[in-house]
Amino acid sequence: MRCLIVVDYQVDFVTGSLGFPAALRLEHPIAAKIARYHANGDQVVFTLDAHGENYRLTREGKYLPVEHCRRGTPGCALYGSVAQAKHSQDICFEKDTYGSPELFDWLRQQSFDVLEFVGVVTQVCVLANVMLAQTALPEASIVIDTDCVASPDPALHRAALDVLESLHIHVTRR
Incomplete structure (x- = not known):
């Protein structure tokens, strides 16, 4: 069985x-991929960056002092057609840091053969959640479609893809 994990494709990371x-260029390719997974009866999961009022007091907030994805604000919502592609049975994991411990715990209870990751930001939350998934399901094949991940820093994006490949992650369309 396959699982698509959509990482943080939220308003604040796209237009906020x-x-x-x-x-922004990822919107339609990710929405199309979600539709294919649903059509095949495969699992779709979302991680959602979600911060509270004390964000700037956290370790992350001290290094990245930009308010984003605050719970209850429009910036915390899934973006555009990706939000529309989400089905009610899809699972969402809120997280207040880069990786989702709840996603890790959930994956440990699953038996997926393939995990595919899409979303933002490649060298931060995508990479962190891929590492958690690889630890939770060490025998699963993990795939990154380069048409469906992005970073505001092209050099760090490429470096993250290099690191992922070195960890035996299948990076497609590179």
């Missing part, structure tokens, strides 16, 4: 406070 042009 941390938005960047490359993220």
Whole structure:
């Protein structure tokens, strides 16, 4: 069985406070991929960056002092056609840091053969959640479609893809 994990494709990362042009270009390819997974009866999961009022007091907030994905704000919502592609049975994991411990715990209870990751930001939350998934399901094949991940920093995006490949992650369309 296959599982698509959509990482942080939220308003604030696309057009909001941390938005960047490359993220906007992912909207339709990610929505199409979600539709294919649903049509095949495969699992779709979302991670959602979600911060509270004390964000700037956290370790992350001290290094990245830009308010984003605050719970209850429009910036925390899934973006555009990706939000529309989400089905009610899809699972969402809120997280207040880069990786989702709840996603890790959930994956440990699953028996997926393939995990595919899409979303933003390649060298931060995508990479962190891939590492958690690889630890939770060490025998699963993990795939990154380069048409469906992005970073505001092209050099760090490429470096993250290099690191992922070195960890035996299947990086497609590179």
